[in-house]
């Protein structure tokens with residue numbers, strides 16, 4: 001098979017190398033295209049554009065495969081915990097016991113957030129969306145941790161990563177506590193990362209925190225399932241912001257803003273709001289299916305469809321099972337779950353959805369679990385951000401270590417050509 005692609009344009013032929021990934025994916029390397037042929041490619045939404053070579057996450061959307069550093073998402077969700085997965089994503093290998101303990105201890109040592117940060121949080125109205133609060137607080141962290149990271153120093157890089165992994169869950173928990181009117185607090189550093197985070201969110205003043213293993217395990221699994229998803233909108237944002245050599249915290253803050261939108265991470269909040277609206281409207285799923293298919297109606301079935309998956313999102317399968325287990329374990333009978341299952345069944349049998357290969361995605365069932373765990377709807381995307389943090393960090397680190405050039409796409413200009421200036425009194 002040829003390892004070159006040939007392009008013919010205006011009677012001339014140009015050859016470009018084709019690179020091959022370890023999972024036999026092919027890509028035409030067009031780095032020289034503009035130089036040799038004075039041509040660029042156009043690809044809105046980057047549907048066919050590879051922005052980098054990456055060794056972190058592999059996904060095959062046709063087959064419904066997702067792997068972090070070669071390990072299947074199913075194995076990691078069942079056998080690893082979130083901190084192990086974070087280490088794996090960022091540093092490339094699963095940690096042994098000693099490395100994991102060291103990693104956790106280093107995170108523990110950095111888990112305080114400057115008291116002055118509380119004043120910034122205070123300045124937000126209680127009604128502020130926690131994604132906006134989280135993005136702002138992550139940016140504000142830079143002011144309290146102003147040291148620049150020398151990316152050629154492994155020690156510097158490690159320290160910046162550990163600091164962010166330590167402080168981020170505190171900010172997430174504070175965002176929730178502000179919403180709930182609870183005093184800002186810390187958890188218990190002697191317990192696991194996720195348990196400590198849960199404690200930071202829910203511990204009530206004057207009351208003993210009681211651990212519920214089912215809840216902690218479900219939370220851990222949800223975070224793992226969200227931990228990375230290769231070059232999605234927020235991750236690409238993190239890489240492109242970082243490519244200007246803006247720092248890690250600034251790059252992550254930009255990623256949080258990108259994740260916020262309802263077509264990306266914001267879909268989990270939108271799914272639950274949609275399910276609640278259907279329930280309030282009498283539970284008529286057929287009516288909403290018809291709206292989703294009507295091209296004159298802006299309504300979309302939230303939690304359905306994916307840019308890359310044209311088959312079952314493997315994360316949705318795991319989450320659906322987890323939702324059943326968590327609700328059964330906590331003794332919750334949520335009518336919203338029945339509506340979700342009804343919608344899924346109808347969509348999977350409907351020609352419109354089948355033809356377009358629209359399947360439930362990661363966000364379709366996650367909100368049902370978050371709701372069962374007493375996490376307010378507006379916090380769902382914040383939970384996604386906490387889960388995605390190791391992925392963003394891993395992608396930022398890879399981009400800096402690879403010495404990737406600044407991200408700067410081109411365009412095809414379709415505006416007015418040169419014209420004379422018209423004075424104000426002549427317009």
Ligand code: CMC
Pocket residue numbers: 229232262263264265266267292293299300301302303304305306307308356358361362363
């Ligand atoms: N409901 C109804 N129709 C849909 C939906 C949906 N949820 N998703 C896609 N379609 C239709 C779309 O109208 C288009 O139809 P046609 O070919 O007739 O014009 C076709 O399917 C292809 O859709 P697209 O918008 O061109 O596909 P895309 O790859 O640009 O968008 C998507 C992917 C996820 C933004 C989209 O499927 C969507 O808006 N889904 C709902 C929002 C959602 O659940 N987002 C979470 C994504 S997973 C978590 C994450 O990664 O953040």
